[in-house]
Amino acid sequence: MVNVIGLGYIGLPTALMLASHGIRVVGTDYNEKVIEALRSGHLTFKEKGIDRLFEKARECGIMFDISYQNTDTYIISVPTPYDKFSKKIDAKFVVSAVTETLKVAKENAIIVIESTISPGTIEKSIRPLLRQAGREDVQLVHAPERIIPGNMVEELYHNNRTIGADSMETGEQIKRLYASFCLGEIVVTDIQSAEMTKVVENTYRAVNIAFANELAKICRHDNLDVYEIIRICNMHPRVNILQPGPGVGGHCISVDPWFLVGDYPSLAKVIDESMKTNDAMPAFVLHRIYDIMKEKGMNDLSRVGLYGLTYKENVDDMRESPTLQLLESQEKHLGYPLKVYDPFIIENVVDHQYHDLDSFLNDTDIIVIMVGHDEILHNIRKLVGKVVLDTRNICCLEGVYHL
Missing domain, CATH: 3.40.50.720 (NAD(P)-binding Rossmann-like Domain)
Structure with a gap:
C-alpha cells in the first residue's frame, strides 16, 4: 500500500x-x-x-x-x-x-x-x-x-x-x-542530483521569462512592439524567446529559483536579478495603468477592472498570483479599489470582486487582461468601446494597449 x-x-x-x-x-x-x-x-x-x-x-x-x-x-x-x-x-x-x-x-x-x-x-x-x-x-x-x-x-x-x-x-x-x-x-x-535538476529546470524558465519581461520594458521605453520583435527574433533557428507577462505565479517558477539564491548568494547573481525582474512586473503593470489613464484623461481608479485572479489560464490556482500582487501594491500606496473578476474563482477572496462577466464589464471603463482564460477569448467583442490593457497579448481589437 x-x-x-x-x-x-x-x-x-x-x-x-x-x-x-x-x-x-x-x-x-x-x-x-x-x-x-x-x-x-x-x-x-x-x-x-x-x-x-x-x-x-x-x-x-x-x-x-x-x-x-x-x-x-x-x-x-x-x-x-x-x-x-x-x-x-x-x-x-x-x-x-x-x-x-x-x-x-x-x-x-x-x-x-x-x-x-x-x-x-x-x-x-x-x-x-x-x-x-x-x-x-x-x-x-x-x-x-x-x-x-x-x-x-x-x-x-x-x-x-x-x-x-x-x-x-x-x-x-x-x-x-x-x-x-x-x-x-x-x-x-542520486538524491542531490535529483534535488538540483528540479530546481534548475524551473530556474531556467524563470531566467528566460525575466529576459522577455526586461525586453518588454526596454521596448516600452522606445515605444517598440515587443511581440513583433520577439516574433521576428524567434525565426532564427537558435533563438526561442518566451512571452512577457504581468508577473510569474504558481508554486514553481516564482518560488524554486529563490532556493538557489538563498543557498548560493555569491554565485546566483543572474538568477537573483531575474527573480527581481519577474517580481517587479505587477508594479510595472500598475504604472502602465496610470500612464494610460493619464493619456486618456481618466482619473477614476474605481472604473478600472482586472480580468483574472489566477496565476495562469483556465485553472483555479491563485498561488503567487500577479493580480494579487498588483492589488497588494496598489492598495498599499493609494488604497483606491480596483474591480476584479475571474470565472474560476467562485468564493470572494478580494474586495470588489465580481462573479458575472457582463456586470463586471458594465461597471468598468478600463479592462486589464491579467489572465488569458478561454472565457475572455470567446467574449473579446464585448470589450469594444473599452480601454483595454492586454498583458497577455491575446486581444485582437484595434487600439489595445500592451506591456
Missing part, C-alpha cells in the same frame, strides 16, 4: 493516478475538510480530466484519511515555501510529514519526497530525522513532480521523471511504482 501525504495540487492527482492503475492507495491530509470532501466524492479543485480520474480511482478503492498509515511506501507532497528574507527553503512541512511518517512506518519502509526542495535538503534536514528516531532502516527517495495546473493528468502520463535514491535497487523499486502509469522516461540518479 502507498500512503500519499498531502492532497493538494500535486499529491491528489498522484494518488488518483496510482490508485486508478491498480495500486492500493490511502491519501492523507491534515485538513479534515479536504478528507471529508474527497470521501463524499467531491474534488477540492478544478482540473482538466481529473473528474474522470477521480471516479476511476474511487472505483479502484482509493481511501482518504487524516491519519498516517502503517505501510511500507510513502509519497510526501507538501508545500515548500521559502523565507522571504534569506531566500532559503523553509522545509518545515516536509520535516513534519517525515517525522509523523517515521512513527508508523514499517521496517525498511521507503519515504518518497515529491515536494520540490533545494539541493542538500534531504541530507541536511531529513536524514537526521531518521537517526533521531532510530529509524535508519528507512530508505529516502526524491522523485520531484513535473506537472503544471491545467494539464496535470496528461503530464502525469507523459512527462519524463527523475528518481533520486541512495541505492540503484531502491531507485529501481520506486521507478517501477511510477512506471505503473508514467509513459515517459524515468531516470534513476
Whole structure:
C-alpha cells in the first residue's frame, strides 16, 4: 500500500493516478475538510480530466484519511515555501510529514519526497530525522513532480521523471511504482542530483521569462512592439524567446529559483536579478495603468477592472498570483479599489470582486487582461468601446494597449 501525504495540487492527482492503475492507495491530509470532501466524492479543485480520474480511482478503492498509515511506501507532497528574507527553503512541512511518517512506518519502509526542495535538503534536514528516531532502516527517495495546473493528468502520463535514491535497487523499486502509469522516461540518479535538476529546470524558465519581461520594458521605453520583435527574433533557428507577462505565479517558477539564491548568494547573481525582474512586473503593470489613464484623461481608479485572479489560464490556482500582487501594491500606496473578476474563482477572496462577466464589464471603463482564460477569448467583442490593457497579448481589437 502507498500512503500519499498531502492532497493538494500535486499529491491528489498522484494518488488518483496510482490508485486508478491498480495500486492500493490511502491519501492523507491534515485538513479534515479536504478528507471529508474527497470521501463524499467531491474534488477540492478544478482540473482538466481529473473528474474522470477521480471516479476511476474511487472505483479502484482509493481511501482518504487524516491519519498516517502503517505501510511500507510513502509519497510526501507538501508545500515548500521559502523565507522571504534569506531566500532559503523553509522545509518545515516536509520535516513534519517525515517525522509523523517515521512513527508508523514499517521496517525498511521507503519515504518518497515529491515536494520540490533545494539541493542538500534531504541530507541536511531529513536524514537526521531518521537517526533521531532510530529509524535508519528507512530508505529516502526524491522523485520531484513535473506537472503544471491545467494539464496535470496528461503530464502525469507523459512527462519524463527523475528518481533520486541512495541505492540503484531502491531507485529501481520506486521507478517501477511510477512506471505503473508514467509513459515517459524515468531516470534513476542520486538524491542531490535529483534535488538540483528540479530546481534548475524551473530556474531556467524563470531566467528566460525575466529576459522577455526586461525586453518588454526596454521596448516600452522606445515605444517598440515587443511581440513583433520577439516574433521576428524567434525565426532564427537558435533563438526561442518566451512571452512577457504581468508577473510569474504558481508554486514553481516564482518560488524554486529563490532556493538557489538563498543557498548560493555569491554565485546566483543572474538568477537573483531575474527573480527581481519577474517580481517587479505587477508594479510595472500598475504604472502602465496610470500612464494610460493619464493619456486618456481618466482619473477614476474605481472604473478600472482586472480580468483574472489566477496565476495562469483556465485553472483555479491563485498561488503567487500577479493580480494579487498588483492589488497588494496598489492598495498599499493609494488604497483606491480596483474591480476584479475571474470565472474560476467562485468564493470572494478580494474586495470588489465580481462573479458575472457582463456586470463586471458594465461597471468598468478600463479592462486589464491579467489572465488569458478561454472565457475572455470567446467574449473579446464585448470589450469594444473599452480601454483595454492586454498583458497577455491575446486581444485582437484595434487600439489595445500592451506591456
